Amino acid sequence: MSTEHATPLLIVDDDPVFSRVLARALTRRGYHVATASSADEALEVARRHQPALATIDLKMEGRSGLTLIPELKALLPELNMLVLTGYASISTAVEAIKLGATNYLPKPADADQVLAALQQNSPDAETPVTESPMSVNRLEWEHIQKVLGEYEGNVSATARALGMHRRTLQRKLAKRPVRQ
Amino acid sequence: MSTEHATPLLIVDDDPVFSRVLARALTRRGYHVATASSADEALEVARRHQPALATIDLKMEGRSGLTLIPELKALLPELNMLVLTGYASISTAVEAIKLGATNYLPKPADADQVLAALQQNSPDAETPVTESPMSVNRLEWEHIQKVLGEYEGNVSATARALGMHRRTLQRKLAKRPVRQ
């Protein structure tokens, strides 16, 4: 396809599943996607790929994604960086923005939200479109599934990590995944 | 006392109890404190008082403290602003920093934390990344805040977009966010 006209985009995330899913979704939307799974690899790939947009995970092997932000900024001053993390917190959000990130989203987020967040500080200050957001139930379901995966399917441990009662988690899991 | 040598500081908060307690604590630490209980009053007081530091509450009668940030910045470009709110969320934190706040703290915070946050206005990439994933309740709160921001605070529209009852959203918003 017209890769030479497509906007180059870099995904930095050490979860290969997440990385692959997002890469596919963005490629389908016409972006020229490269991926990296660590801060150092990201710098290297960025040099070759010259991305205009990037998503950065915080919790990775080795250095935190936070340290990567100023380095990428130094390398490519025009780069729009979106921090995208499953371990979101107010303090890292504040730091990320101060360090030059253009936005910060907690996972789970879908490709449209990612793009909206990345575009948000483009010349057009107006927010033109608001795509329909995930319902709270859908978001909850995805988050539960992600954490459940991190604890290898252990329901008790997941319930503890999520601060919810095991019985409640049990009941939520028994229900069908919510539509929409 | 030596009010002429003390650093002038402005507290913007519509909770008189909080405002008074913080004002006392900061006065005792040698600051020259003024208070305001609304965005408009804050602008007026700032003109007279010429503060070097300010704490700003987000949820106030009338305009949100978020709108106050660029106005104060325009009035006093050197002003260090700390957003201090009982209804903290990542999306308002990101907005506040983008608008020029130097820091953002959830209430409750004691006077020492407030001062530390006001003084520390250079970014720090060493901020630790949270160990545990967000609780479902926290994630829900963050998501609601984000969507609410996208609909410019319109509760009815947000409830529709999230597929939840307006009354329920109203009740959730009235609650404090869950920590962790």
Added chain:
DNA sequence: CAGTGGTGCGACAATTTGTCTCAGACAGGG
């Protein structure tokens, strides 16, 4: 001025959670 759409909030029923159980499975030790 009527019509539309927003907001806050009371009241009550319907539904969901929290809590406490119990019982069965499975994995180490000792």
Added chain:
DNA sequence: CCCTGTCTGAGACAAATTGTCGCACCACTG
């Protein structure tokens, strides 16, 4: 083999939350 700890599904019932309806009260607009 028995003991111990942990995981699991599930019943029962109280506690809490949510859905639903209604009402009053703005603000805006044709």
